[in-house]
Amino acid sequence: MTRQDVIDIMAEKADLSKAQAGRALDAFWDAVEEGLCKKGEVTFVGKGKFAVKTRAAREGRNPATGATMKIPAKKSVAFKAGKKLKDSVQ
Secondary structure, three states, rough: OHHHHHHHHHHHHHHHOHHHHHHHHHHHHHHHHHHOOOOOOEOOOOOOOEEEEEOOEEEEEEEOOOOOOEEEEEEEEEEEOOOOHHHHOO
């Protein structure tokens, strides 16, 4: 499913124009991003939770040369599906 497919479904279900649905989708992602930056997680009861996870620094190998290299610690975003969402896709 593409972004445009999601916009089409949102426009139909919420009785919005496609332009309004596109702006609503952009606003949703902006709100999720802001929540992750400020609080580190965004929860939708029953649907799931976005959370910032920290990956520890570690040693790895360059696959081309086999040389050992240090991989720095970094933050990433994870999504854990809630019960309602899990049950709806089964």
